[in-house]
Amino acid sequence: MNLKTVRGHLREHGQEHLLAFWELLDEAQRARLLRQIAELDWTAVERMRALAQAPAPAGGGGDLHPAPVVHLTPGEREALRRVGAAALRANHVGVVLVAGGQGTRLGFDGPKGTFPIAPITGASLFAIHARKILARERRYGCALPFYIMTSPGNDAATRRFFAAHGYFGLQPERVRFFVQGTHPAFWPDGRIVLEAPDALALSPDGHGGVLAALERHGMLDDMARRGLTTLFYFQVDNPLVEIADPVFLG
Numbered sequence: 001m002n003l004k005t006v007r008g009h010l011r012e013h014g015q016e017h018l019l020a021f022w023e024l025l026d027e028a029q030r031a032r033l034l035r036q037i038a039e040l041d042w043t044a045v046e047r048m049r050a051l052a053q054a055p056a057p058a059g060g061g062g063d064l065h066p067a068p069v070v071h072l073t074p075g076e077r078e079a080l081r082r083v084g085a086a087a088l089r090a091n092h093v094g095v096v097l098v099a100g101g102q103g104t105r106l107g108f109d110g111p112k113g114t115f116p117i118a119p120i121t122g123a124s125l126f127a128i129h130a131r132k133i134l135a136r137e138r139r140y141g142c143a144l145p146f147y148i149m150t151s152p153g154n155d156a157a158t159r160r161f162f163a164a165h166g167y168f169g170l171q172p173e174r175v176r177f178f179v180q181g182t183h184p185a186f187w188p189d190g191r192i193v194l195e196a197p198d199a200l201a202l203s204p205d206g207h208g209g210v211l212a213a214l215e216r217h218g219m220l221d222d223m224a225r226r227g228l229t230t231l232f233y234f235q236v237d238n239p240l241v242e243i244a245d246p247v248f249l250g
Contacts, residue, residue: 003034004116006034007019009042013042013049014049015102017191017194018192018248019033020224030198033198033200035197036200039186040184044183045184045192047162048186049186049190050190050207051084052186053189076197080099081250082250083249084248084249085246086123087230088142088144089140091141091226092230092232093229093249094146094230094232095144095145095146095147095231095232095243096233097113099112099235100149100150100153101151101236101237102154106139110156111127111150111154111161112157112160113236124161125239126168128197129241129243130168131191132243133146133170134170135242136244143226145222145226146170147212147223148176148177149213151179152180155177156181161179178212178214178216178217181204181205181213183201183202183203184205
């Protein structure tokens with residue numbers, strides 16, 4: 001996308017300020033800024049711009065109630081367990097982990113999944129999750145493909161961590177990494193924030209972007225090739241999760 005086209009898009013969407021420092025940039029910086037602008041989804045930009053400019057809703061959180069509890073009889077639980085176990089043995093189940101966060105709030109410098117949470121062994125969150133998957137594979141004689149959503153800021157470190165620890169016993173070809181998307185940050189007046197003269201301020205699009213990220217990085221095609229029909233989804237900072245629990249799957 002050339003500069004003239006970019007200027008037209010920016011003028012149309014009220015974002016001309018993104019080129020305010022253009023004359024001060026060298027060729028590499030200009031190329032970086034143009035690339036980021038060209039990658040913007042302008043339909044999404046307009047939607048987010050409207051949200052940024054909208055007044056905050058009045059009142060509290062609305063009429064809140066506890067989530068309903070599902071009560072199972074022993075017979076129902078056993079029937080569901082058999083359904084889930086059959087899906088596992090048929091290699092129809094995959095595991096999706098969202099792990100794009102950093103350990104900042106834990107006072108830890110690194111991806112959150114690398115945080116050594118186990119009080120005695122010092123095992124990391126990633127190690128705990130991987131060992132549960134390995135145990136499930138051994139118990140049901142199955143393969144559980146493991147899809148890990150990282151972020152632009154921690155993808156390389158996450159991949160290095162798994163490689164350095166031998167993928168915690170998992171088969172490397174069944175551990176797939178994919179990077180979550182980003183959205184520009186906005187000022188309250190609807191203007192996109194510049195992080196630097198040659199860079200937009202971009203924020204991860206959160207857990208809600210996982211489906212788009214799976215599609216964008218070819219993970220949905222990978223799942224189809226493997227014959228997966230069911231996905232178990234969880235977050236990295238839940239060390240107590242019962243991964244691919246057959247009752248839950250059923």
